[in-house]
Amino acid sequence: MSEAPVPASPAQEIWITGIGLVSAAGEGRAAHRAALLATTPAPVDTTSHAPFPLHPAPPLELDRQIPKKGDQRQMEPWQRLGTYAAGLALDDAGARGLVGEMDLLIAAGGGERDLALDESVLAALAGLPAAEAATRLNELLAGGLRPTLFLAQLSNLLAGNISIVHGVTGASRTLMGEEQAGADAVRIAAARLAEGRGRIALVGGAFVAARWDLLLLYHAGGLLRQGGFAPVFSRAEAPGAIPGLLGAFLVLETGESARARGARGLARIAGVACEQARRDARGGSAEAAARAFARLALPKGSQQEPLAVLSGATGIAAPAAAEAAFLAGLGRPVALRAAGSRLGWGAEATFPASLALGALMLAEGLVPPPLEAAEAPLAAAPRDLLVTGFGAWRGEALAHLQAIGETQA
Incomplete structure (x- = not known):
């Protein structure tokens, strides 16, 4: 998709x-x-x-x-x-x-x-024969779960x-x-x-x-x-x-x-692209992200200039490997910072949180220090960022953020 x-x-x-x-x-x-x-x-x-x-x-x-x-x-x-x-x-x-x-x-x-209800149901079913447990389960759920x-x-x-x-x-x-x-x-x-x-x-x-x-x-x-x-x-x-x-x-x-209205922008969203790959297919996730990246149409810049990447990596092995393969396929160095190393993994809230951190970096010229060897030092505050999101189960997403006033030319 x-x-x-x-x-x-x-x-x-x-x-x-x-x-x-x-x-x-x-x-x-x-x-x-x-x-x-x-x-x-x-x-x-x-x-x-x-x-x-x-x-x-x-x-x-x-x-x-x-x-x-x-x-x-x-x-x-x-x-x-x-x-x-x-x-x-x-x-x-x-x-x-x-x-x-x-x-x-x-x-x-x-x-x-309702964890208390779940625990009481499991305790009541413990040791019952399967047929009796099924009947008892229906009775407990009918009495314990209200429409509200x-x-x-x-x-x-x-x-x-x-x-x-x-x-x-x-x-x-x-x-x-x-x-x-x-x-x-x-x-x-x-x-x-x-x-x-x-x-x-x-x-x-x-x-x-x-x-x-x-x-x-x-x-x-x-x-x-x-x-x-x-x-x-x-x-x-x-x-x-x-x-x-x-x-x-x-x-x-x-x-x-x-x-x-005289509002100060924190960052410009230059593009957002989403893909969904079959992760059991070899290379499927990295290829899906590459397709999304092509649609963002980032400025070419220097192939020797590091691309600042705010990673949504979870720490789960398969999506981390897919992200690494995608970034390696860009043909240019990257300067990684992992949002998850700083705040953890928040499922549905993860990508908006990464964008919020990226906007804060661009608006205030922040240079986060590396927390591990994979995070190469940044020479200066970035003026644009690639935000990645490789879902724990599936789903590849990218966003390109620019400092206000920057262009795609």
């Missing part, structure tokens, strides 16, 4: 004018500027969900973005996180006055399970909560499918703006790492690292992702709109 690239023209430049980031590093620009410039990762918790390490949640004053206690109570933790991060992005962009015309695109998971509980699991309730709390009432879409959902949400939002179907959009996702239900599912799929922390390209002895709490939202806006 391939998707058309985002059209970009001088008349309809797409800017990132606000970022809302929450991670183990903290919340907002200052915390994530510090995370980018640090020589160590964000905090890592190796005990609460051992043997799986994760980047935990920071303390949040929910009242600052979700003032009504009733709203807070009716949301699941990942919905509170997403609604909070969305508010940070709106404030960062100074765009509260535009929420009535703002499109909303969400990359969402499937909701959170089921409705609380609907993924598009994050969009609903953002609309209720922050007043965002433009067109709304919710996408599911881990990393590629986040990439497609950005791609679709940028494409709509570039085509003149709106002037501003709020796009992003949220992921809570400290969930046994998800950790067990991901472990069953062979996706998680066990043991202590290591940067994503240094996990050969124990490959796998280290999940991290992530709430990541971006305000995307046409350059014309941003200039008209």
Whole structure:
């Protein structure tokens, strides 16, 4: 599957004018500027969900973005996180006055399970014969799951909560499918703006790492690292992702709109392209990314000049190898920085979070120090970035970010 690239023209430049980031590093620009410039990762918790390490949640004053206690109570933790991060992005962009015309695109998971109920069901079924267990299971589920509980699991309730709390009432879409959902949400939002179907959009996702239900599912799929922390390209002895709490939202806006209201853009989205390959086919993932890269039409530049790459690598062996093969096929040196080494893996929120970090690097001229040998030193702050996203399971995505004022010529 391939998707058309985002059209970009001088008349309809797409800017990132606000970022809302929450991670183990903290919340907002200052915390994530510090995370980018640090020589160590964000905090890592190796005990609460051992043997799986994760980047935990920071303390949040929910009242600052979700003032009504009733709203807070009716949301699941990942919905509170997403609604909070969305508010940070709106404030960062100074765009509260535009929420009535703002499109909303969400990359969402499937909701959170009632773990206490799950454990009680499993305990009640232990040791029963198969036929009796099936009957008992139906009885327990009929009495334990209420319609209201089921409705609380609907993924598009994050969009609903953002609309209720922050007043965002433009067109709304919710996408599911881990990393590629986040990439497609950005791609679709940028494409709509570039085509003149709106002037501003709020796009992003949220992921809570400290969930046994998800950790067990991901472990069953062979996706998680066990043991202590290591940067994503240094996990050969124990490959796998280290999940991290992530709430990541971006305000995307046409350059014309941003200039008209005097907003300072953080970065220009020069292109977004997504692909989906059969990873059991040899080279399929790297070839899919190469096709996406060709559609971005990056400036040629010098073949000896390193290309700055903000990698969405997870630490899982297969996608890491595919990304390495893709980058090697570009025929020019690259200067890698891995978002996952700094904040962890956040499924649907991963790609928006990487774009937020990239925009922060370009807007403030940041030069993140290397955390491992695979991250070559940067001679100077980059003026443009290639952001990669190779999904844990499948899905290849690329975005080209430029500093405001840079061109593709």
